Amino acid sequence: MTERVEVLKTYKLYLGGDFPRSESGRSYEVTGAGGEFLANAARASRKDIRDAVKAARKAWPGWAAATAYNRGQVLYRVAEMMETRRGDLEAEVARVEGDASEQVDAAIDTFVYYAGWTDKITQVMGGLNPVAGPYFNITAPEPTGVVGIVASEEPSLTALCSRIAPAMCGGNASIVLASERYPLPAIALAECLATADVPGGVVNILTGHKNELVPVLASHLDVDAIDITGVTGDQRTEVEAAAAENVKRVITASDVRGPHEVTAFMDMKTVWHPKGR
Amino acid sequence: MTKWEYAPAPEATEIVSVKDTYGNYIGGEFVEPNSNEYFKTINPATEEVLSAVPVADESDVDKAVSAARKAFGTWSSMAPGDRAKFVYRIARVIQERAREMAVLETMNGGKPIKESRDIDIPLAAAHFFYYAGWADKLEYAFPGRRAEPLGVAAQVIPWNFPMLMLAWKIAPAIATGNTVVLKPAETTPLTALMFAEICEQVGLPPGVVNIINGAGATGAALVKHPDVDKVAFTGSTEVGKMIQRELAGTHKKLTLELGGKAANVIFEDAPLDQAVEGIVNGIFFNQGQVCCAGSRLLVQESVAEHLLDKLKRRLATLRLGDPLDKNTDIGAINSRAQLDKIKRLVGVGVEEGAELFQPACDIPERGFWFPPTIFTGVSQSHRIAQEEIFGPVLSVMTFRTEDEAVEKANNTPYGLSAGIWTEKGSRILWMADRLRAGVVWANTFNRFDPASPFGGFKESGFGREGGRHGLEAYVKLVAP
Numbered sequence: 001m002t003e004r005v006e007v008l009k010t011y012k013l014y015l016g017g018d019f020p021r022s023e024s025g026r027s028y029e030v031t032g033a034g035g036e037f038l039a040n041a042a043r044a045s046r047k048d049i050r051d052a053v054k055a056a057r058k059a060w061p062g063w064a065a066a067t068a069y070n071r072g073q074v075l076y077r078v079a080e081m082m083e084t085r086r087g088d089l090e091a092e093v094a095r096v097e098g099d100a101s102e103q104v105d106a107a108i109d110t111f112v113y114y115a116g117w118t119d120k121i122t123q124v125m126g127g128l129n130p131v132a133g134p135y136f137n138i139t140a141p142e143p144t145g146v147v148g149i150v151a152s153e154e155p156s157l158t159a160l161c162s163r164i165a166p167a168m169c170g171g172n173a174s175i176v177l178a179s180e181r182y183p184l185p186a187i188a189l190a191e192c193l194a195t196a197d198v199p200g201g202v203v204n205i206l207t208g209h210k211n212e213l214v215p216v217l218a219s220h221l222d223v224d225a226i227d228i229t230g231v232t233g234d235q236r237t238e239v240e241a242a243a244a245e246n247v248k249r250v251i252t253a254s255d256v257r258g259p260h261e262v263t264a265f266m267d268m269k270t271v272w273h274p275k276g277r
Numbered sequence: 278m279t280k281w282e283y284a285p286a287p288e289a290t291e292i293v294s295v296k297d298t299y300g301n302y303i304g305g306e307f308v309e310p311n312s313n314e315y316f317k318t319i320n321p322a323t324e325e326v327l328s329a330v331p332v333a334d335e336s337d338v339d340k341a342v343s344a345a346r347k348a349f350g351t352w353s354s355m356a357p358g359d360r361a362k363f364v365y366r367i368a369r370v371i372q373e374r375a376r377e378m379a380v381l382e383t384m385n386g387g388k389p390i391k392e393s394r395d396i397d398i399p400l401a402a403a404h405f406f407y408y409a410g411w412a413d414k415l416e417y418a419f420p421g422r423r424a425e426p427l428g429v430a431a432q433v434i435p436w437n438f439p440m441l442m443l444a445w446k447i448a449p450a451i452a453t454g455n456t457v458v459l460k461p462a463e464t465t466p467l468t469a470l471m472f473a474e475i476c477e478q479v480g481l482p483p484g485v486v487n488i489i490n491g492a493g494a495t496g497a498a499l500v501k502h503p504d505v506d507k508v509a510f511t512g513s514t515e516v517g518k519m520i521q522r523e524l525a526g527t528h529k530k531l532t533l534e535l536g537g538k539a540a541n542v543i544f545e546d547a548p549l550d551q552a553v554e555g556i557v558n559g560i561f562f563n564q565g566q567v568c569c570a571g572s573r574l575l576v577q578e579s580v581a582e583h584l585l586d587k588l589k590r591r592l593a594t595l596r597l598g599d600p601l602d603k604n605t606d607i608g609a610i611n612s613r614a615q616l617d618k619i620k621r622l623v624g625v626g627v628e629e630g631a632e633l634f635q636p637a638c639d640i641p642e643r644g645f646w647f648p649p650t651i652f653t654g655v656s657q658s659h660r661i662a663q664e665e666i667f668g669p670v671l672s673v674m675t676f677r678t679e680d681e682a683v684e685k686a687n688n689t690p691y692g693l694s695a696g697i698w699t700e701k702g703s704r705i706l707w708m709a710d711r712l713r714a715g716v717v718w719a720n721t722f723n724r725f726d727p728a729s730p731f732g733g734f735k736e737s738g739f740g741r742e743g744g745r746h747g748l749e750a751y752v753k754l755v756a757p
Contacts, residue, residue: 131726237526244521273719
């Protein structure tokens with residue numbers, strides 16, 4: 001009996017809810033821990049970044065206006081889909097980073113954790129302000145808008161989830177640059193997002209060369225904030241300088257998860273109204 | 278019928294004693310500048326010279342940062358309750374010397390005495406009082422995190438609310454255990470120097486607050502100084518972007534409170550007489566030299582004509598003149614440079630085809646003045662609908678539906694503030710959700726309070742000042 005010929009996956013971008021190839025037609029070779037060929041990942045172009053920003057801007061108002069309960073359920077659904085497809089996630093992580101099970105556990109739990117914050121963040125981080133006058137005065141966090149995320153290279157999956165989940169939790173739409181060295185788990189994650197009721201465009205994941213893509217994301221005038229956790233060395237200076245062009249918020253991950261990781265992707269809004277008869 | 282005229286009611290200036298020259302306030306004393314350079318500071322309402330103030334060069338900046346660094350160790354490790362008491366003392370002395378400070382603020386900045394007396398100075402004192410109480414309660418401010426001070430804060434403030442902006446910067450910074458080097462604007466240094474005297478009066482440890490003077494070059498040297506851990510800036514979006522660029526790659530924590538082009542949105546069911554007062558307060562408060570000024574009036578088409586008639590009638594009753602007069606509504610423009618900028622942009626408005634309205638009003642011969650001004654027939658693409666004028670100039674546009682109002686209100690790169698006027702509660706909340714602005718005033722405008730966070734969306738900056746949220750700008754959050 002002959003051995004069955006395995007069907008191999010084409011790894012594409014996740015953009016506007018779809019899985020297109022790079023419009024540039026380019027790809028790059030991804031190798032495993034031992035240097036063996038794994039796949040050709042899509043190599044996103046500047047134009048793909050611009051298209052992703054457009055998709056994010058379009059998706060953002062709907063996601064921002066969704067109820068906190070609804071957003072929480074979508075994040076929780078992501079965790080469910082990841083759990084269902086954990087074999088796939090583990091296999092992708094394992095062939096590049098070896099030990100995978102703990103990383104996948106942590107990645108799934110990150111979504112469960114932030115799913116529970118969507119409807120608590122406003123109470124914990126906002127508040128009623130006791131101003132010295134006859135006014136009702138309230139402050140609440142609101143989504144910053146369209147945010148760029150440059151995730152750390154590794155651990156490939158948790159580095160990604162620990163930034164995507166708080167951004168989503170805060171009601172933002174994101175353009176995410178996956179690990180350049182280990183892009184395949186990111187695409188497996190994208191397949192979980194696509195099947196988890198995440199509206200198309202709310203998360204867009206691009207693979208490719210960071211040197212080429214990060215400056216485009218950092219200088220794009222319709223991006224409101226940029227998470228530079230995965231930007232290293234000299235490129236940080238360049239990215240932070242480019243961010244100034246439209247006063248982008250520049251965000252880095254802290255070592256403690258919690259509500260401040262969510263409000264880093266949000267702006268406080270204060271509303272006043274007189275009290276009277 | 279006899280027309281009753283107002284009799285002059287000027288505030289006495291004898292209460293204020295201004296020295297002929299000042300030093301920079303560094304390490305608890307007034308010191309002469311290494312630069313040996315001084316500049317004159319004037320009263321913009323009379324162009325009379327009030328004093329000479331030093332220009333801090335790089336070596337003076339370095340001296341001030343060193344003094345702040347030296348003080349940081351003891352100040353940050355002082356029992357928080359004791360730190361609180363120093364900040365409370367500052368609040369109390371500002372209250373004690375409030376009238377003196379208000380008169381000086383008006384003399385140096387040109388704002389009406391009724392504003393400096395009733396708003397700027399009382400709010401500055403209240404700000405210190407508010408943040409004093411946080412000093413020993415920081416463990417309650419950030420759920421799940423411990424707050425640590427950052428170190429030396431470099432603070433650069435504008436000329437439109439000199440003392441209030443100083444309070445917004447210094448109070449949360451020192452309450453959380455940082456030390457500061459503050460540079461007031463070059464046209465309004467005097468209340469900051471009076472504040473330095475207050476620091477002496479309350480026995481604040483030397484070096485906790487340092488005040489240096491100068492223009493843009495001094496500010497640039499300060500924010501660039503390598504031993505600075507935090508930069509807080511209030512001013513134009515243009516300079517804010519320069520600072521953000523300059524700080525790239527430095528790990529200095531940055532907060533920016535920048536420009537605005539706020540929409541004040543008037544619906545047909547609004548209480549129009551109140552709305553007129555809100556519009557006037559929104560754009561003519563402090564001669565419109567306010568980052569959150571309601572400089573774009575969006576009025577629902579059905580009431581536009583009626584509202585504008587009322588507004589024009591009201592404008593004719595505004596009293597422009599001596600800022601020290603208790604009945605003055607419109608004071609002097611802060612500087613000749615600002616006056617030139619206002620004139621230039623108003624010229625652009627006329628060239629672009631908007632229709633100009635100014636009430637008849639006497640302009641004093643000396644000093645810098647600009648009459649209250651309304652532009653009608655403004656389209657969204659006009660520069661006077663997009664650019665911050667920072668003067669008493671209102672651009673009027675109309676809308677038909679709520680959606681159109683939101684669309685137009687949000688159609689600038691700024692996002693500092695917005696106003697909504699309607700009797701319908703549900704519409705207020707619907708609008709407030711959709712306006713992309715850090716502060717939304719509904720059926721009121723230009724209200725401020727130390728407990729109320731203030732700051733922008735989009736290109737109006739990031740970080741908040743005021744309230745619990747204002748603490749975050751001055752602390753590092755670490756694992757508990």
